[in-house]
Amino acid sequence: MRSLTPSEHRTIRLAGLLIAAYLAAFVAFKAWQWLHLRRTAYLQTVTAAQTLKLALEPYEDKVASVNKLMTDYHLDPALISRQSEMAEASAAIQKAAKEGNLMIGTIRESAAPTSSKALGTIQLDGTGPVNTIMALLHTLPRLGHPLVIDSVQLSSEPTRPGQLKMNLTILVLDFELWKKSEATHA
Amino acid sequence: MIEPAFINSTPLFLTINATRLLATRGNATVDIPLERSADGRLTLATRAKAIADLTGLGGRKSFLAPAKAYCALSASGLILRIFQLPVTTKEALPGVLQLQLETELPLPPEELAWGWQALPLAAGKQPVLVAAVRKSLLEDYIAVLTAAGWQPHFTPGALARQALCPPSMGKQALLEVDATSSELVLFNADGAESVRVLNWGGDNFDTATGPVEKWFGPESANRKFYLTGPGTGLDKLAQQIRQRWQLNVEPLTLPAGESATLTGLKKCVSQAAGPLLLASAAKPSTGRWSRVDWNRPEIRQWLKRAAILLVLLLLLPYVEALLLQPLVTKKYTAMKAEKERMASVVDPELRFLQSLKQSQPPYLETFLLLARSAPPGAKLDPLSVNQRGELSLRAVFQNGQQVSDFRAQLSTNGMFTNVVVEEQSPTPDHQRVNIRLSARWNAEALRRQMQLSVTNATPPAGGPMPPFNP
Numbered sequence: 001m002r003s004l005t006p007s008e009h010r011t012i013r014l015a016g017l018l019i020a021a022y023l024a025a026f027v028a029f030k031a032w033q034w035l036h037l038r039r040t041a042y043l044q045t046v047t048a049a050q051t052l053k054l055a056l057e058p059y060e061d062k063v064a065s066v067n068k069l070m071t072d073y074h075l076d077p078a079l080i081s082r083q084s085e086m087a088e089a090s091a092a093i094q095k096a097a098k099e100g101n102l103m104i105g106t107i108r109e110s111a112a113p114t115s116s117k118a119l120g121t122i123q124l125d126g127t128g129p130v131n132t133i134m135a136l137l138h139t140l141p142r143l144g145h146p147l148v149i150d151s152v153q154l155s156s157e158p159t160r161p162g163q164l165k166m167n168l169t170i171l172v173l174d175f176e177l178w179k180k181s182e183a184t185h186a
Numbered sequence: 187m188i189e190p191a192f193i194n195s196t197p198l199f200l201t202i203n204a205t206r207l208l209a210t211r212g213n214a215t216v217d218i219p220l221e222r223s224a225d226g227r228l229t230l231a232t233r234a235k236a237i238a239d240l241t242g243l244g245g246r247k248s249f250l251a252p253a254k255a256y257c258a259l260s261a262s263g264l265i266l267r268i269f270q271l272p273v274t275t276k277e278a279l280p281g282v283l284q285l286q287l288e289t290e291l292p293l294p295p296e297e298l299a300w301g302w303q304a305l306p307l308a309a310g311k312q313p314v315l316v317a318a319v320r321k322s323l324l325e326d327y328i329a330v331l332t333a334a335g336w337q338p339h340f341t342p343g344a345l346a347r348q349a350l351c352p353p354s355m356g357k358q359a360l361l362e363v364d365a366t367s368s369e370l371v372l373f374n375a376d377g378a379e380s381v382r383v384l385n386w387g388g389d390n391f392d393t394a395t396g397p398v399e400k401w402f403g404p405e406s407a408n409r410k411f412y413l414t415g416p417g418t419g420l421d422k423l424a425q426q427i428r429q430r431w432q433l434n435v436e437p438l439t440l441p442a443g444e445s446a447t448l449t450g451l452k453k454c455v456s457q458a459a460g461p462l463l464l465a466s467a468a469k470p471s472t473g474r475w476s477r478v479d480w481n482r483p484e485i486r487q488w489l490k491r492a493a494i495l496l497v498l499l500l501l502l503p504y505v506e507a508l509l510l511q512p513l514v515t516k517k518y519t520a521m522k523a524e525k526e527r528m529a530s531v532v533d534p535e536l537r538f539l540q541s542l543k544q545s546q547p548p549y550l551e552t553f554l555l556l557a558r559s560a561p562p563g564a565k566l567d568p569l570s571v572n573q574r575g576e577l578s579l580r581a582v583f584q585n586g587q588q589v590s591d592f593r594a595q596l597s598t599n600g601m602f603t604n605v606v607v608e609e610q611s612p613t614p615d616h617q618r619v620n621i622r623l624s625a626r627w628n629a630e631a632l633r634r635q636m637q638l639s640v641t642n643a644t645p646p647a648g649g650p651m652p653p654f655n656p
Contacts, residue, residue: 035504042507042514049518052525059528062536069539077535134550141546146538148545148573155568169572173542179534 074144077175086120089145089172093124096139102128102166112171117181119174121150126166127157133166146173195253197455198243198336201343201447202327203260207236210448211243228326230484240334255336256455257327258343258447259464261369265291265298265318266342266381270311279304283314291318299324299340299464305376315377317342317462324464329482341461344371344381346451350438351412357405360438362446363415363423365389372403388415388423398431406433413437414446547573548633552601559595561588575627577602583619586610596625603628 004012070076081088086109097104105125112118126133133154140147153167200209207218216239221232228236244253269286271279283302287295300318307313324340331338347360348371355375361384362369368384384401386394398406411433413424420437427435440446454461480489552571560566561583569579583589589610597605602625609622627633 035507038511039504039507042511045511045514045518049514049521052518052521056521056525056528059532062528062532066532066536066539069536069543073539073542075539075542077538078531134553137549141542146542148542149547149549151570151572152549153568153570171573173538175538178538178541182534182537 072142074142075146077146080146080175082119082174082176085145085174086122086172089143089147089170090122092143092145093122093140093147093170096143097124097126097136100128100132100135100139102126102132102136112174117174117178119172119177122168122170122172124166124168124170126168127160127163128166129163133164136166140168140170146175147171148173195244197253198240198255199258199448199451199455200255201258201260201445201451204262208445208448209240209243209255214243216240216243228330233326233330236330237333240331240336243334252332252335252337255331255338256451256461257331257338257340258346258451259319259323259340261342261344261371261381261383263319263323264342264344264381265316266344266378267291267316268305268379269314269316271314273307273310273312279312279314283316287316287318293320297321301341301462301464303377303462313376315462317345317464319464325481339461340464341451341454342381342464343447343451344369345378345462346454347371347414347446348373348378349450349453349457350414350446354410357409358412359402359406359409360412360414361435363388363413363420368415370402372409388419391423391426394430398433402431402433406431409434411435414440416445544630545573547571547575548627551633552577552627555596555599555601559592559599561591564588564592577625577627579623581621581623582613583621584617586619589619589621593623601628601633602626 090107090109094104094107103126105127106123107125108123109120110123111120126136128136137149137152140149148171150169150171151167155165157163157165196212198209198211200207202208202220204222205220207220209216209218218232218236218239220236221229223229240255267290269283269290271282271286274282280302284295287298287300291298297320298318299321300316302317303315305313305315319340324338327340328338344360344362347362351358351360351373353375357372357374359370359372364387366385366387366389368387369381370384371381372379380403384394394401402409402411411427413420413427413435414437415423420439424435424437427433438446440449451461480486549571556566556569556579560581563584565582566579567581569577571577581592583592589607593605593607596602605623605625607621607623609620611620612618613620
């Protein structure tokens with residue numbers, strides 16, 4: 001095999017150097033590209049996390065508000081059971097009326113129409129002095145059940161001077177139905 | 187640029203050889219022994235001491251142009267040649283000389299610090315005396331002097347000493363004798379011819395054996411030799427040289443403690459022609475950066491540290507991304523789950539409870555207001571009100587005026603709107619008035635302005651309570 005001339009040696013050396021330089025530049029570029037992609041992804045994650053953190057900040061106040069309202073109304077929506085809520089609410093109302101020395105008359109329960117957000121309604125007749133009735137009206141929303149007094153009718157009791165006849169219509173709200181309705185509207 | 191006289195301060199004069207740096211300025215003199223490392227460079231301690239001592243001699247502050255320092259170099263490493271150039275113009279001479287240097291000297295001109303001096307024309311040629319040393323030999327000196335606030339100018343010490351010799355038309359020589367070596371410069375009326383270093387001095391003169399041509403050149407018999415050197419034994423040495431080689435030797439005696447090189451250098455600088463200066467890499471500059479010697483080991487070390495810091499600075503964002511990505515992703519996932527939990531639990535509960543609170547009708551406030559508005563003797567029976575705010579009642583009042591007052595109070599207190607007396611009729615005995623009244627609650631925002639408080643406080647005078655008791 002013929003030996004290479006110095007010129008050929010130089011050409012081969014130069015070509016080798018050029019190829020090595022190209023490969024080094026190519027690898028460096030690819031490495032930088034890879035690092036840049038990783039850094040971009042990292043920065044995106046950091047930005048998303050910061051945005052999420054900002055979105056979470058109002059929840060501290062919201063949780064505090066929920067706790068205050070739950071304390072005020074003695075009510076935890078998560079513990080409400082649709083199956084037994086009407087019965088429990090009715091029992092609680094009667095108990096509160098008896099504790100206030102109110103003479104309870106007729107009690108009628110009826111299911112609410114499907115279009116409303118209530119489980120049902122309770123109609124309560126009773127007789128008692130003014131202060132007892134007022135105390136009951138004040139107590140009803142805080143019995144630990146989602147109750148809203150729909151209507152109040154007061155009239156005199158001719159047979160019992162100093163006492164009033166009372167007719168209350170009370171709505172028992174349905175949390176689950178309410179939640180679904182909110183989700184639909186959202 | 188020529189500096190004004192008040193700025194052009196006294197220059198510094200130095201003589202430097204392998205082991206010693208002697209500097210003088212005015213009446214102050216410093217003598218600094220030079221310690222060198224294995225590669226011949228000055229040690230760090232020597233540099234520091236030299237910088238401190240030379241600064242103490244009055245080096246300029248950084249905001250002023252540095253003062254001049256004339257440095258006489260020993261002949262070791264010095265190239266001294268006379269080139270015969272074709273006669274040319276003064277302006278073209280440096281270019282011609284540059285070409286000559288490239289062909290005649292063993293090193294390229296850019297690696298040399300060199301200077302030249304045109305000699306008188308002879309035989310249709312332009313003789314030029316060229317002196318040159320390696321730039322690398324001067325690097326340490328330049329660094330030390332610039333750091334001390336001086337602007338160095340180098341010149342061969344042998345040529346400086348030549349100024350001590352009395353002018354003559356004949357051939358002359360000057361021998362500077364040190365302890366163990368000597369420097370010999372041969373010159374004629376036009377200038378220096380050659381410089382050589384002899385390996386004997388005052389202490390080892392006995393080793394200087396051999397013919398006179400070996401040490402002093404071929405025409406030594408026709409030359410007048412001058413002898414300089416430290417110490418007091420110059421006369422004795424001159425006598426010994428005369429006896430050994432039959433030369434015409436005359437010692438040049440200087441005041442005690444004075445260096446012949448420095449004395450000659452001062453004389454040269456004071457002359458109009460000035461010394462032959464070697465153009466070095468050190469350009470005159472007032473800038474701080476131009477004084478930095480980038481080849482100094484400590485500078486190189488700091489440069490390496492700076493380079494490492496720069497690389498770390500560039501790489502840190504990418505390293506951060508690689509290292510922290512899993513951590514941030516994990517935290518982000520946890521926060522996302524927490525957000526979803528909050529949105530599915532807290533939001534509905536809050537809205538439900540807020541809705542429950544807002545849905546509670548103000549029955550107690552309504553009854554309290556009716557009780558306070560009703561005049562004495564009035565009877566409200568029956569009374570009904572619902573969640574939509576519809577109020578209806580029947581009442582018995584003593585006269586029509588009471589009805590009007592009652593209605594006016596209901597209308598103006600902010601709680602009600604659309605207060606309508608649907609029917610008003612007298613009782614059969616015409617003593618009282620029966621009415622049927624309806625009203626509606628105002629909007630919640632308007633009701634809030636009423637600021638009615640439900641308390642157990644005594645009602646205002648004239649406001650019977652309760653009105654339902656017949």
